[in-house]
Amino acid sequence: MKKLAIIGAGSMAEALISGMVENQFINKKQIWVTNRRNEERLNQLQERYGVSTSYELTELLEEADIVVLAMKPKDAASSIELIKPYLKREMLIVSVLAGVSIESIELLAEKSLSVVRAMPNTSAAIGKSATAIAVNDHVSSNQRNLVKNMFDTVGLTTIVEEEQLDAVTGLSGSGPAYIYYLVEAMEKSAVEIGLEREMAKELIVQTLVGAAEMVLKTTKTPEQLRREVTSPGGTTEAGIKVLESHHVQHAFINCIKEATSQSKRLGVALTDGIKAVK
Ligand SMILES: NC(=O)C1=CN([C@@H]2O[C@H](COP(=O)(O)OP(=O)(O)OC[C@H]3O[C@@H](n4cnc5c(N)ncnc54)[C@H](OP(=O)(O)O)[C@@H]3O)[C@@H](O)[C@H]2O)C=CC1
Ligand SMILES: O=C(O)[C@@H]1CCC=N1
Numbered sequence: 001m002k003k004l005a006i007i008g009a010g011s012m013a014e015a016l017i018s019g020m021v022e023n024q025f026i027n028k029k030q031i032w033v034t035n036r037r038n039e040e041r042l043n044q045l046q047e048r049y050g051v052s053t054s055y056e057l058t059e060l061l062e063e064a065d066i067v068v069l070a071m072k073p074k075d076a077a078s079s080i081e082l083i084k085p086y087l088k089r090e091m092l093i094v095s096v097l098a099g100v101s102i103e104s105i106e107l108l109a110e111k112s113l114s115v116v117r118a119m120p121n122t123s124a125a126i127g128k129s130a131t132a133i134a135v136n137d138h139v140s141s142n143q144r145n146l147v148k149n150m151f152d153t154v155g156l157t158t159i160v161e162e163e164q165l166d167a168v169t170g171l172s173g174s175g176p177a178y179i180y181y182l183v184e185a186m187e188k189s190a191v192e193i194g195l196e197r198e199m200a201k202e203l204i205v206q207t208l209v210g211a212a213e214m215v216l217k218t219t220k221t222p223e224q225l226r227r228e229v230t231s232p233g234g235t236t237e238a239g240i241k242v243l244e245s246h247h248v249q250h251a252f253i254n255c256i257k258e259a260t261s262q263s264k265r266l267g268v269a270l271t272d273g274i275k276a277v278k
Contacts (some may be wrong), residue, residue: 001065008070008081009035009045009053012096015124016068019154021049022127032060035073052228061086066150069095069105074265076100077274080108087113092143094150095119098169099266102136104164107274116147119165119173120154127241129155130172134162165188166267170260178255183208 006013013033021028028050031179035041042053054060061067071079076097080087087093093115095105102115116139120131131151135144144159151157156264160168183204190200214225230236243249 001030003030003032003064005032005060005064006068006070006254007034007083008068008072009033009038009041010070010072011122012120012124013068013070014045015120015122015129015154016070016096016150017049017051019124019127020150021051023153025150025153032064034060036071036079048067055191057083057086064091066092066094066146067147069093069097071097073097073100073270076104077108080105084109084111084229087111091139092116092117092139092147094147094259099166099172099263100270101267102134104267104271104274106136107278112138114140114143115166116144117162117165118151119145119168120151121173121176123176127154130175131155131157132160132165132168132172133157134160134165136162137233166263167260169263170256170258173263174256174259178182178252179208224231 004020005075006017015111017031017033019024020031020268024092029052030050031051033045033053034055045051046053067083069076069079069085087109089111091114093105093109093113095102095115096118098119100117102117105115106113113136115136116133118131118133120129123129124131129151131154133147133151135145135147139147148157148159186204187197187200190204191197195203199206211225214220215222218225220228226240230240
């Protein structure tokens with residue numbers, strides 16, 4: 001591969017750059033990055049990772065093998081409008097945009113393209129993303145393997161059907177935020193029950209890591225693991241009763257369903273908007 005161009009220089013772009021550079025997926029100078037106008041940010045990425053940067057679209061996109069779309073979904077239409085004269089059938093387009101369908105990308109580009117739609121999460125920044133990718137019919141098996149290898153540099157990658165990506169977004173794309181929300185609650189409670197913040201943080205993190213590894217490494221279900229912690233008449237039972245009285249498990253299920261619906265809504269709004277102006 002000669003060149004990989006990334007449109008958007010935010011947190012997701014940086015996570016990918018860091019993974020690719022660290023794992024020598026491609027020579028760092030062959031990674032080109034741009035953003036809308038934040039030049040300081042581009043300089044920062046250049047200094048940190050040795051990547052190339054440019055606002056000159058010919059320099060950026062000419063002869064690129066892979067073009068990664070990493071702007072916010074609301075900026076997709078204006079951004080693709082700018083780059084569409086440079087997008088070629090032989091290029092592979094990789095989008096990490098939540099909710100934005102492959103169809104929308106091709107409609108915006110006004111041509112059929114080889115498109116991979118991916119949903120990573122922010123744990124990509126430490127090489128621990130749970131990423132799902134879906135491809136359209138123009139993507140060859142070599143290209144699909146190449147993109148899988150690219151996302152493997154930032155964590156685990158699964159191949160799914162495009163229809164499943166909204167659910168993946170609701171579950172694992174947004175997932176880190178749900179866990180952070182729980183950690184926030186654990187930290188607040190720790191202070192209220194008289195523990196020092198720093199010491200509590202250490203205990204919370206180790207509890208999370210330990211629980212995650214138990215789910216990963218044992219053959220027991222999460223429910224079995226929970227029951228093993230819960231002694232009859234003990235502390236866990238007393239705590240879980242409070243969660244149940246607030247229907248917390250039900251609330252989490254609704255949270256994931258709502259995030260999934262929002263991903264669908266974002267996609268439909270964009271596709272309808274594009275079709276209305278075409
Ligand atoms: N954050 C997350 O947890 C996840 C995010 N995603 C997806 O990743 C994408 C990026 O998210 P994130 O990195 O958090 O976003 P950020 O807001 O951190 O970064 C967005 C970037 O896009 C750039 N940009 C906006 N418009 C244009 C344009 N017309 N041309 C070039 N660059 C442009 C911005 O440039 P400037 O600063 O100059 O305006 C900025 O560098 C989103 O689509 C999101 O759905 C996917 C999975 C998880
Ligand atoms: O909240 C969002 O829309 C993005 C997509 C998945 C995680 N963050």
